[in-house]
Amino acid sequence: MTDRIKSFQEFWPYYLNEHARPLTRAIHLAGTGASLALLGAAVVTGQWWLPVAAVAAGYGSAWTAHAFVERNKPATFTYPLWSLKCDFKMFGHFVTGTLKAEVEQHVKKTPEAKPAPQSFGKSVIERVRGLKQRFTRATQPKGQRICAKPPQPPAPAP
Numbered sequence: 001m002t003d004r005i006k007s008f009q010e011f012w013p014y015y016l017n018e019h020a021r022p023l024t025r026a027i028h029l030a031g032t033g034a035s036l037a038l039l040g041a042a043v044v045t046g047q048w049w050l051p052v053a054a055v056a057a058g059y060g061s062a063w064t065a066h067a068f069v070e071r072n073k074p075a076t077f078t079y080p081l082w083s084l085k086c087d088f089k090m091f092g093h094f095v096t097g098t099l100k101a102e103v104e105q106h107v108k109k110t111p112e113a114k115p116a117p118q119s120f121g122k123s124v125i126e127r128v129r130g131l132k133q134r135f136t137r138a139t140q141p142k143g144q145r146i147c148a149k150p151p152q153p154p155a156p157a158p
Helices: 008-018 022-045 049-070 080-096 099-106 124-139
Strands: none
Touching: 008 080, 008 099, 022 049, 022 080, 080 099
16 A cells, blocks of 8 residues: 555544544544543552443444544554554643644545534434334234224214
8 A cells, every 4th residue: 555644743634634523523532531531440440341441432432433423434444553642632632622723724624525414314203203103013913004093983974
């Protein structure tokens, strides 16, 4: 691969562009914060499972953000150590209040960039209604019709 990034200084702008959406960065920051808290708790309590939970919290939240918000492949798969270092660098910029300036400096503004989706198609309420209808249909005996209103008796004849 000839277009591989050769230095950490080149990687930082690439990393920020892979995290261009604010929600992606927010999820990453929450995961990194949770990881640090879990690692601190592991040191204090000596619980063996807390470092495992820290890795799961950090990478799980980050990969979820890449899959559902940014819709790209995490840089961790190509540059694992630099990516980890950048996670902590981004967290440091967030804590010191300099992340916005870093993003403005390095993230490319492209005219064809689409805004982050506000929802994934249907709203949550529409999805729940659809699931409820499918469940109701699946639990009804065959041949029965599901109606919004119960059938009305015929009107009495005069």
